[in-house]
């Protein structure tokens with residue numbers, strides 16, 4: 001049951017191909033890791049999927065409909081939300097204000113401040129967060145702020161969530177907390193794309209992996225059937241005996 005389908009995606013910068021004929025699919029209720037060495041094209045691919053860049057070649061379907069996100073806001077309204085490494089929330093606003101920033105959440109309609117507060121509490125409860133929504137965002141840890149950003153992105157978009165290196169500044173306990181949130185969203189049928197350099201994390205949370213190398217697709221595999229050394233050799237483009245000596 002495919003949620004997102006990208007075929008033959010190509011993108012060049014100044015005549016140099018960053019992506020060349022890349023296919024990528026994401027299922028409903030799937031956590032999909034995107035892997036590859038530095039410069040492989042991971043960020044370029046997710047920037048195309050999330051409307052930061054437009055593609056030069058290829059096609060993209062979301063829920064069976066051809067789409068070409070022209071901006072981040074456009075991708076968001078189509079159902080594709082993203083949370084970047086540097087969470088783009090406002091430190092000096094409260095949690096509730098951040099959740100309602102620049103919009104009336106689509107499910108909520110026009111509401112007053114008390115209602116905004118009540119609904120923020122309800123929204124965060126779905127993520128296992130029981131926090132003071134009137135406190136400034138800056139009073140919370142990076143991990144909590146990230147979950148708030150995810151809650152906001154999912155509320156705005158609702159189909160696909162894209163996370164580029166979300167665990168970079170989290171400790172082990174916080175990574176567990178984040179992954180619990182992702183599993184909960186998976187259960188709700190969301191498709192999640194995650195970039196992380198930590199293979200332990202890939203195996204801990206992801207269902208499937210797509211590997212890129214030098215702007216091309218190496219392959220896509222279910223992680224349950226993929227030995228770790230084989231994944232590493234896919235990423236490096238070398239046979240295992242050359243890695244292990």
Ligand code: ADP
Pocket residue numbers: 013014017018036037038039040041042043044045
């Ligand atoms: P990854 O995220 O896997 O490290 P990127 O998608 O960031 O890879 O980069 C893929 C290639 O595209 C690299 O060679 C990079 O230098 C190039 N590239 C990415 N973005 C730009 C850009 N905005 N301008 C020029 N070159 C870019």
Ligand code: MG
Pocket residue numbers: 038039043
């Ligand atoms: Mg890079």
Ligand code: MG
Pocket residue numbers: 042043044
């Ligand atoms: Mg990158």
